Amino acid sequence: MLKKISPIEKMLIAGIAFTMFLLCCRIIRTHQFTYLLFKWNTVLAVMPFLFSRSLINQNKLNYKSYFIIAMWLLFFPNAPYIITDLFHLKQRELVPYWFDLLLVVSAAWNGLLLGIISLMQVENFLSKHLSILKVNFFILSSALLCGYGIYIGRFLRFNSWDIIANPDNLLYASAHHVLQPREYIPVWGFTFLFAVMFCIIYFTLKQITHLNSYKKSISV
Numbered sequence: 001m002l003k004k005i006s007p008i009e010k011m012l013i014a015g016i017a018f019t020m021f022l023l024c025c026r027i028i029r030t031h032q033f034t035y036l037l038f039k040w041n042t043v044l045a046v047m048p049f050l051f052s053r054s055l056i057n058q059n060k061l062n063y064k065s066y067f068i069i070a071m072w073l074l075f076f077p078n079a080p081y082i083i084t085d086l087f088h089l090k091q092r093e094l095v096p097y098w099f100d101l102l103l104v105v106s107a108a109w110n111g112l113l114l115g116i117i118s119l120m121q122v123e124n125f126l127s128k129h130l131s132i133l134k135v136n137f138f139i140l141s142s143a144l145l146c147g148y149g150i151y152i153g154r155f156l157r158f159n160s161w162d163i164i165a166n167p168d169n170l171l172y173a174s175a176h177h178v179l180q181p182r183e184y185i186p187v188w189g190f191t192f193l194f195a196v197m198f199c200i201i202y203f204t205l206k207q208i209t210h211l212n213s214y215k216k217s218i219s220v
Contacts, residue, residue, distance in 0.1 A: 012114065030094045038082070038103070044081075048079050048115065049118040065125070076118065077145070080115040080194075123135055143195035
């Protein structure tokens with residue numbers, strides 16, 4: 001069985017509950033469903049976390065763990081994807097602008113945090129079986145694939161399940177991006193820059209956790 005809910009998972013639940021509370025308040029106040037998209041996007045953002053969490057029960061690299069990691073990678077872009085929902089933020093009637101700002105930013109933060117923690121869980125698992133060089137390569141590759149997935153999701157409107165439901169169009173578009181990179185500078189520009197931003201945030205948060213561990217060690 002999976003472990004009990006950890007303190008960080010309790011905070012994730014609290015963050016999602018806060019966003020859903022704001023969303024419900026907005027719907028009750030306006031009788032509009034403008035930001036209802038956060039409900040579905042949050043569900044998708046939780047998926048990679050659930051896959052990475054299931055690695056807790058895996059003790060070695062085998063077909064099952066490879067499958068879990070593959071499914072995690074497939075859904076991974078859905079978590080930080082919510083950052084791009086900032087595009088929906090604008091002044092609207094009936095609700096103060098600051099309220100919508102809190103709603104959108106809290107949803108974006110939930111998605112980013114779910115993505116980061118899920119990657120940390122995958123990293124922790126792989127660190128038990130692979131060298132640090134291979135693990136870091138996996139992290140960087142995941143960040144790049146995440147950036148690419150977010151781009152084709154936001155701007156080309158592909159979804160994670162299109163790899164099964166609509167593989168022809170997805171492969172056709174991706175093949176053009178890879179084989180003719182000069183024709184798709186915005187695609188690779190976004191992919192690379194998002195990966196850099198994500199890695200900066202990821203490794204910064206890792207250093208914070210290391211700092212806390214160091215403080216505990218010197219206080220003993």
